[in-house]
Amino acid sequence: MSATQSLQRTEIRGRGLGVNAGELLGRSSVFLPFVFVVVFFFIPMGWLVATSLSTHEIGSPPEFTGTLEHYARFWTDPFYLETALWTTIKLSVLSTVFALLIGYVLAYYIAELPPQRRGLITSMVVVSLAVNIVIRIFGLNVLLMNGGLVHSVFGLIGMPRIRIMYTELGVLIGLIQIAVPYVVLPLIGVIAAIDPALKEAAASVGANRYRTFWAVTFPLSLPGVVAGTLIAFTLNAAAFAIPALMGGGRVRMMGMMAYEQAAIQGNFPFAAAIGISLTILSLLITAIYLFVVSRTFRTLR
């Protein structure tokens, strides 16, 4: 009796000690990363907001006056609304949809393979993800340029040799290409984890492959679809290297425009206003998307 009691007491004391020690270690060791994030992320972002509310004069640093002129300039001028805002929304949404279509097919195929045969093809997708974006765009560039392979093939099969590079179509292809691996990889895991018994059950009650796919596989793969499309969308809405290298200055997306305003025009307040607008826009579209997904998901259940 007393032995059990003392054992219990040790246990209680032991657990208390463990938690305290762990928290002591934790609290102090989490301090540095937290300060780091505050100093080098939140303060600069706050600074950027302040800059976007400052007046711009050539040759002098921005002066904080609380003005909304830069936001007004961006959100009322049809030039910016059409060239930057609309192009950004259109290209990022379209590229996400196409990346999902292309990525889903590939992920489904890989997930249906026996596990030992998935390795090579998966690693090729991972390699393409691990290769620098500038290099991948460069490869697309060689392929799509006037007189390149795609043009020659178009000529051979008698299609008109439309210009692809330095057009919106070129930028769209670039955005899709960069986004596909981000969609494929989370989907492989999610689709492969679906219990085959569920599909067999659907088949046993007479569903064909299409029915089974839409009633079983696709709904169960939705978490992977959401994860992949969210990464693809946030990356593409903020795309900067792709419009810069494949748009030839003609296709303007907001991330690139913010860079140009800051680095070339030296207009930091306007660049900041574009940047903050882009961030809010991207968060807003993400929130709407998640809201719609969760609602449809609930009605499906």
Added chain:
Amino acid sequence: MAAASHNLNRSTFRLRLPTGLEIAAFCSFIFVVAPLIVVAGSALNADSMTFPPRSLSLKWMVMALTEGSFVNGAMVSLVVALVSASVSTLFALPVALVLRRMSPAVGRVLTLSFMGPLLVPSVIFALALYQVMMYIFGLTNLFVLMIGHIIITMPYPVRTITAVTENLDPALEDAASSIGATPWRTFLSITLPLIKPGVIAGFLFAFITSWNDFSVSIFLTPRELQPLPIKIYEYLLYQYRPIIAAVSTWSVIGSAIIVIAIDRLVGLNVFTGRRA
């Protein structure tokens, strides 16, 4: 008889459909890897840059290795990626471990603050950091570049390590402390081995993110120490010779080696999110 013909129908049905899927999957796969094939093909050109190459030569591949500017860029990229991935993993460790023991409300705020960099486009964050650094120091240097990379890479180890700590049984650590192990001893001999897959995966994600980064580097990079992506970008803006394809091909080979290493060390499941 009827049953047999039904079966036959089903099996032909099954045989035909995968071919459609296979063709579509093959096209998707080609689309994913096409740029890499094109870059490698262009690097083997003898004189001008075309794909498919007209006459083959390895001279550009050799020349790329002796071109000081690109080798220098690769070294800068490598050092920046190693340092920022290590620091962000070290920072992420206590964050992920503490989040687990915190009340849900506090934990959520903390997670959000460390995931914040994922929600802001990296080019916009880079603009913000650039402005502050220019205001305070009037210049950017390699340290500032590394700080930028640590911020954008930190969400990955925080997420991968948090994912493994969720499955961690606190009783194991408590057991170690109850028999008198110091917190450090408990951490090193109990916690760390259990969360190792998450730590490695987080480090590798951070490394790849830093190695591939373009938008943060273009703002924060110092003139004389440009990482490889910026070097290639600036070269492509003005010139178009096979040497840039050769440099790119070496970089692709480097990435492939890293991926093979990841496969050997922890398996490619870290990318597809499957538990090994």
